[in-house]
Amino acid sequence: MTTSTQPIATEATAAVSLKDIVKFFGRFVALRHVSAEFESGKLYVILGDNGAGKSTLLRVMTGLLKPSYGEVKLLGEAPCERAQRFGYMGHAPLLYDELTGVENLSYFAGLYGMDADEKVKHAILTVGLDPDLDRRVGNYSQGMRQRMSLARSIIHNPDVLFLDEPFSNVDIKSAQDMAALLGTMRNAGKTLFVVTHQPAVLEDVADQYIVMNSGQIIERRKEYKA
Ligand SMILES: Nc1ncnc2c1ncn2[C@@H]1O[C@H](COP(=O)(O)OP(=O)(O)OP(=O)(O)O)[C@@H](O)[C@H]1O
Numbered sequence: 562m563t564t565s566t567q568p569i570a571t572e573a574t575a576a577v578s579l580k581d582i583v584k585f586f587g588r589f590v591a592l593r594h595v596s597a598e599f600e601s602g603k604l605y606v607i608l609g610d611n612g613a614g615k616s617t618l619l620r621v622m623t624g625l626l627k628p629s630y631g632e633v634k635l636l637g638e639a640p641c642e643r644a645q646r647f648g649y650m651g652h653a654p655l656l657y658d659e660l661t662g663v664e665n666l667s668y669f670a671g672l673y674g675m676d677a678d679e680k681v682k683h684a685i686l687t688v689g690l691d692p693d694l695d696r697r698v699g700n701y702s703q704g705m706r707q708r709m710s711l712a713r714s715i716i717h718n719p720d721v722l723f724l725d726e727p728f729s730n731v732d733i734k735s736a737q738d739m740a741a742l743l744g745t746m747r748n749a750g751k752t753l754f755v756v757t758h759q760p761a762v763l764e765d766v767a768d769q770y771i772v773m774n775s776g777q778i779i780e781r782r783k784e785y786k787a
Pocket residue numbers: 586589591609610611612613614615616617618
């Protein structure tokens with residue numbers, strides 16, 4: 562019998578666990594003693610006014626930003642140990658303007674050490690774009706760019722997905738299509754965290770609304786309207 566020192570993530574393992582997280586930027590406190598557990602297989606919508614700490618929380622959850630104090634676990638481990646299992650879509654699309662969609666995604670697939678072709682096509686079709694479109698991303702509309710950025714973040718089929726304002730500058734129809742896709746991913750067992758100022762778009766698919774104010778989670782509720 563072989564033994565392993567690797568902890569095994571069970572279904573009971575929280576997707577994300579935050580223990581007393583504090584984040585300073587200089588002397589400014591962006592996150593104030595945030596403790597929370599988020600179970601797997603849910604779609605969480607993170608709400609709050611400008612500057613409430615939503616993006617900071619998301620980036621701390623991914624390990625892109627180190628907390629000043631406290632502990633983050635992603636699927637039971639430090640986020641850096643789980644890089645292959647989460648995807649992140651931030652404000653910057655992280656796409657090369659001079660490359661086509663397929664070329665962009667093939668590049669990122671290569672970074673994950675993946676055999677690209679089929680997965681790239683699948684990711685592009687999944688977000689409702691045409692893999693055969695021979696157009697540089699620099700000439701995409703903002704909505705297409707957001708979709709391609711989403712495709713980039715799911716190219717490695719992550720279990721946990723963090724999306725920061727995925728619907729910004731996207732027309733309502735495209736936003737609704739993206740929301741439906743996120744719902745499908747949740748139904749397939751993925752965990753999603755979505756920061757947005759447009760919670761109505763996610764009304765049909767959200768499991769929980771996480772409300773932030775002044776660097777704290779002040780409420781977790783099922784409905785986005787009070
Ligand atoms: N790198 C940084 N350096 C200094 N201050 C920062 C930095 N990043 C964020 N902040 C500050 O931390 C606070 C929280 O920022 P954050 O971007 O997390 O808010 P947010 O809720 O996502 O806001 P918005 O809805 O406007 O995107 C803000 O006051 C912001 O100015």
